[in-house]
Amino acid sequence: DQQVKQNSPSLSVQEGRISILNCDYTNSMFDYFLWYKKYPAEGPTFLISISSIKDKNEDGRFTVFLNKSAKHLSLHIVPSQPGDSAVYFCAAYQGGSEKLVFGKGTKLTVNP
Amino acid sequence: DVKVTQSSRYLVKRTGEKVFLECVQDMDHENMFWYRQDPGLGLRLIYFSYDVKMKEKGDIPEGYSVSREKKERFSLILESASTNQTSMYLCASSLEGVWYGYTFGSGTRLTVV
Numbered sequence: 001d002q003q004v005k006q007n008s009p010s011l012s013v014q015e016g017r018i019s020i021l022n023c024d025y026t027n028s029m030f031d032y033f034l035w036y037k038k039y040p041a042e043g044p045t046f047l048i049s050i051s052s053i054k055d056k057n058e059d060g061r062f063t064v065f066l067n068k069s070a071k072h073l074s075l076h077i078v079p080s081q082p083g084d085s086a087v088y089f090c091a092a093y094q095g096g097s098e099k100l101v102f103g104k105g106t107k108l109t110v111n112p
Numbered sequence: 113d114v115k116v117t118q119s120s121r122y123l124v125k126r127t128g129e130k131v132f133l134e135c136v137q138d139m140d141h142e143n144m145f146w147y148r149q150d151p152g153l154g155l156r157l158i159y160f161s162y163d164v165k166m167k168e169k170g171d172i173p174e175g176y177s178v179s180r181e182k183k184e185r186f187s188l189i190l191e192s193a194s195t196n197q198t199s200m201y202l203c204a205s206s207l208e209g210v211w212y213g214y215t216f217g218s219g220t221r222l223t224v225v
Contacts, residue, residue, distance in 0.1 A: 009152065034213045043116070043202055043216030044155075089155060091213065098143050098162060098206065099170075100213060104154030 003027045004092050006103035014111055019077040021106050023090030026071065030092040034100065035064060035075050038087045047088070048075070080110045115139070116217035118203050124223045131190040133220050135203030141215075142208040144186035146170075146178065148199040149219075155202065161186055162208070193224045 005024045013019045023033075031052040036044035050057040050064045050073065057064050063076045077084055090103040119134035137144065145160040147170075157170030159178040167178050175197060179187045186205075190197055200221050204214035 006154075036213070036216075038149075041121070041219065041221065043204075043218045045216070046213050049213065093213075098208065099145075099157065099160065102147075102155040104152065 002104075003030075004090055004101050004103040006088075006090055006106050008106050009104070010107045010109070012109045012111060013080050015082055016079045019075075019080045019084065019108055019110065021075040021077075021088050021090075021108065023073045023075075023103055024071055025073075025092055027092070027094065027101075028071070029094045030101075031095045032093040033064070033066060033073055034091045034093075035062075036089040036091060036102075038089065038105070044089060077108075080108075082110045082112050084108060085110050116203055116205050116215050118201075118217040118220050120220050121218065122221045122223075124225060125190075125193050127193060127195060127224055129190075129193045129224075131193045131222070131224075133188040133190075133201055133203075133222070135186045135188070135205075135217055136184055137186075137205040137215070138184065139205070139207075139215075140183065141205035142183075143206045144180065145204045145206075145214065146176075146186065146188045147202045147204065148172070149202060150199050158188065190222075195224050198222060198224045 034049040035047040038044040066073045087105045091100040116137045146158040147155045161180045177189045203217040206214045
């Protein structure tokens with residue numbers, strides 16, 4: 001049973017526009033969420049995170065929004081750049097567990 | 113910077129071979145993990161370890177084993193490689209109780225022929 005779901009396998013946007021990547025989760029015990037970015041033939045790298053006690057966290061062009069009642073989070077990239085083209089993974093921690101639970105990823109393509 | 117180093121970027125092995133994938137981290141992390149990444153399936157946890165000589169099964173341990181004799185090194189072993197184990201293998205490490213997630217290695221692309 002998938003606890004972290006990324007329902008869009010791919011997303012294509014124009015350079016300069018906003019990219020919105022979505023993630024849903026089922027486990028209400030998750031209390032920390034992260035986004036990772038992965039280029040081909042490289043390991044994932046940490047992008048941004050948010051605690052369950054917050055509803056927004058911003059870092060430069062990247063903003064993560066958390067809606068706990070809907071068990072939904074989203075990653076906004078503004079403005080999108082061609083270098084943002086990668087696979088983005090949503091992940092979640094449950095307190096007391098050292099394991100991250102990952103979604104299946106969304107492949108973002110930013111067209112020049 | 114934390115470094116997680118995987119010994120090989122690309123490997124080609126024959127069906128039935130015993131395969132060793134090595135991972136070393138240099139920041140004294142307690143936790144180490146092995147994942148595989150496949151298109152449409154995302155990152156799936158194979159095994160993890162919270163301490164030396166300690167191991168726990170992840171979601172897909174069948175056909176794999178691990179070894180952690182030293183804190184900095186976590187090895188993934190394919191006892192008898194099969195073609196369905198062709199995949200990208202990713203090692204990661206983290207500090208115990210740390211909320212900012214894992215540091216990943218660059219991955220090993222394994223092809224079993």
